[in-house]
Amino acid sequence: MDMLDNIPRYWMVQTEMLKKTAVLGLCSGLVFIGISCGNASPATYDHVAARPAGEAIAEADRLYAERPDLAKVRQAIVSLRQAQADEQANYDIAWRVAKYNYYLGVHSDNSTEQSKALDDGIAAAKLAVQLQDGKPEGHFWLGANYGGRAKNSMMSGLSGTEDIKSEMERVLKIDERFQSASAYMVLGQVYLPVTQNARW
Numbered sequence: 001m002d003m004l005d006n007i008p009r010y011w012m013v014q015t016e017m018l019k020k021t022a023v024l025g026l027c028s029g030l031v032f033i034g035i036s037c038g039n040a041s042p043a044t045y046d047h048v049a050a051r052p053a054g055e056a057i058a059e060a061d062r063l064y065a066e067r068p069d070l071a072k073v074r075q076a077i078v079s080l081r082q083a084q085a086d087e088q089a090n091y092d093i094a095w096r097v098a099k100y101n102y103y104l105g106v107h108s109d110n111s112t113e114q115s116k117a118l119d120d121g122i123a124a125a126k127l128a129v130q131l132q133d134g135k136p137e138g139h140f141w142l143g144a145n146y147g148g149r150a151k152n153s154m155m156s157g158l159s160g161t162e163d164i165k166s167e168m169e170r171v172l173k174i175d176e177r178f179q180s181a182s183a184y185m186v187l188g189q190v191y192l193p194v195t196q197n198a199r200w
Contacts, residue, residue, distance in 0.1 A: 009151035031197035053090050056083030064100055066138045073104045091131040091138070098125035114152055136171045136178040143167030143186060164190050 028129030056079050063076035063087030084093045105114045117122050119190045122145045150160040165187065171183040 051083070053083050053087050053093060056080060057092055057096065060096060060100070064096075065105075067103055067107075070104060070107060073100055076100050077104065089131055091128055091135070094124050094131060095119070095135075095137035095141055096129035098128060098145060102141055102144045102148055105145070106151075107113075107120070111152070115149075118145050118149040118152065122149065134174065136174045139167045139170045140179060140183060141173065142170065143183070147186060149190075161190055 060076040060079045063072045064081065066072040071116075077097060080093050080097050080100070084090065084097065085092060098121045101117040101124060105117035105121060108114050108117065122142060125138050125142030125145055128135075129142060130138075134136060143166075144162045146160045146167065150164065168183040168186045171178055176183070
């Protein structure tokens with residue numbers, strides 16, 4: 001009879017031991033998983049391989065060749081901006097972004113787009129000047145974007161005249177024949193209003 005009295009007790013002890021073993025096994029498993037995950041290399045996401053800058057520039061130049069269609073100019077700017085995301089210090093991309101934004105800014109019918117394009121062009125040209133101060137493209141397109149902004153805004157026009165002159169004079173010092181000596185033409189346009197108002 002003693003043995004029969006001990007059976008429920010035996011099962012209770014066995015059940016309790018089984019519960020403790022299950023809890024211990026579960027905790028051990030979680031610790032093991034945690035350690036395994038901690039040692040694993042972090043998940044990597046494949047970066048979409050950008051195409052080489054030369055290809056993006058070639059595509060943008062092809063699109064810009066069709067610039068009477070402003071949608072093509074916008075596509076060219078997007079193509080360059082995507083390439084610039086991977087090559088922020090690329091001078092050839094920076095001055096082209098400035099040039100294409102200038103064209104968009106002076107030819108768009110939308111005043112918001114005009115302002116944004118010219119402001120983006122100024123930022124891109126400043127980057128180009130920062131990257132290669134001794135080359136004419138950045139200075140020329142910086143002056144051109146200043147000029148575009150000055151035509152759109154009387155306030156920018158008053159303050160921008162000195163900036164335009166400074167950039168175009170810098171172009172002339174670097175290469176007076178750049179863009180078929182267009183810097184002289186720009187300076188003429190800047191000085192013309194001054195001479196028209198003068199009394200001789």
